[in-house]
Amino acid sequence: MTEFTFYTVPMSRGQISRWALHEAGADYEHRLLDWGSRPESYKAINPMNKVPALVHHHGDHDHVVTEAAAINHYLAETHPDKGLLPDAHEMAAYFRWLFFAAGPLEQAVLAKAMGWEVPEERSGMAGFGSFDLAVSAIDDWLKKNDFAAGSRFTMADTYVGSQIDWGLQFSTIGETPAFKAYVERIRQRPAYGEAKAIDAKLIEEASQE
Template sequence: MANTPEIAFYHAPNTRSTGVRVLLEELGAPHRLHVLNMRAGEHLGDAYRAINPMAKVPAIRHGEALVTEQAAVYLYLADLFPEAGLAPAITDPGRGTYLRWMVFYGSCFEPAVIDRHLQREPGPRAMSAYADYDSVIARIAEALKPGPYLLGDRFSAADILWGSALGWTMGFGLVAPDPALSAYVERVRGRPAFQKVAAADAQLAQAHEAAAGTA
């Protein structure tokens, strides 16, 4: 990868981009970190909207490629560094399962969790992207039952996404605590890359709070 363009990574601490920072660490991917202070509204400025008009993180720029949306960033990076083994190859039978869980988070899990939290009806089943909340949680539990990871013994980028997602949703009480899900989160978050990023993000968050006068 020595001759490839540098990866520019747009990040804010304690957001959905934290998992991408973990992924970059797991991949050993050289990158330039661009930190946005969301407390100061930096993500809403014209400079960042030129990167992502939705004013969300994460986003990456790699040469001429600009990638936004969480799952797309994960997929792009994991495929960019195949030697790290965090994404099954196109010809690998596990590729389908991997892609399913990379997409299931944004298309089913997060909408179901937010609707449940806001006490909103999901709409008619035929029109709902996720069917119903209980089915979504049941499918996740089923996928993790064989363990220890979504692809069995193989740790992948999908586990970074789901370890982060289940951790914050259970942590905020959006998803009911479950022994199997909690054990999975602990297993994923116990990895050195997660520990390193958690410490670094805590420092960034503290600096942002101090800058905003809320520390």
Template sequence: MADLTLYHAAPSRSSIVRWMLEELGEPYGIELLTLAEGEHLTADYKAINPMAKVPALRHGDVVITEAAAICTYLADEFPAAQLNMPVGDPRRGPYLKWLFFGPSCIEPAIIDHAMPRKEEPRRGMLGYGDFDTVMEVTAKAVAAGPYLLGDRFTAADVVVGSTIRFGVTFEILPKIPEFMAYLDRLLARPAMQRTLALDEELAGANA
């Protein structure tokens, strides 16, 4: 039995962690949840993640939730994969910034942009500031590439790249050249290709 188990639904945000696991190269198991049937709402699953969301990851006796937190944990726990920036490396600061910029700035900005409020909120009330600034900052970062930390692909690219891919796929992010070129680089990675194929197979089986 694998020491790593991903509680997963396809398609969902848990695909971020599946990609991370594929990049890691460690054996892992899948506990598949069918969201349409409410399997994430059962008492058994809420004992694992009280938020009743995927992903959740079990590593031995440890359970971690929230996609960015899981990716951060895995990168540090398995340093041989070189998906982290270790403590003491001056690049760890920017690395951590991008890991949490994805779920705290990019994702809420694009969701709010796709489903605007009746009254526009004050900029200072939003943790991400405003949509245009988030897009400008993100585009500049990925254009400097090939990855967010230069030549080094890290867990930050898994988190931010997945968020950009989500936004572009559902046409709630602009298909600007910077984003599309970055996605092309990510989609060329064998681990990303495996993840897409595996999740497509799962989605087809549950259709």
């Protein structure tokens, strides 16, 4: 039995956590689910019925992690020798941008894609303020820093980077010189290529069925 079971759909946010599994060199097997139908039993793993989800088979018991950002950080914690965790000086930026990308940034991008307008006078109630404010906050950081936690790649980049990468690919985030350069840097990671190739092959196979 592998140490981890990874529940995913190839064309989904599961790609974010598959990248993390490969960065960590985790011993895992995947269980593929469909977009439309999920076995009822899956709700015991994720009551939200969403992917990705990770089950850590830990001795005589299992730990379940859901939420791509949490899964990715959990993998960094469980593989501490891989250099993916922040050091004491990187930790503030690491958590700041990891949580920012999973919260305000994702909400801002989704709200825009759905056409949900936040009235200007009520932007103080919205955690992301406004789309422009949220996107420029991370853009400004990446103008001055090569990576989420500072000058080197950490696990935070698998999540922050995926948000920017997908945003540029699907034009839900406008390209800026800092975003373009950041995405070029993270795409050079061998683990990014390995993980993306697995999902691309699964997507291709499914399209031929």
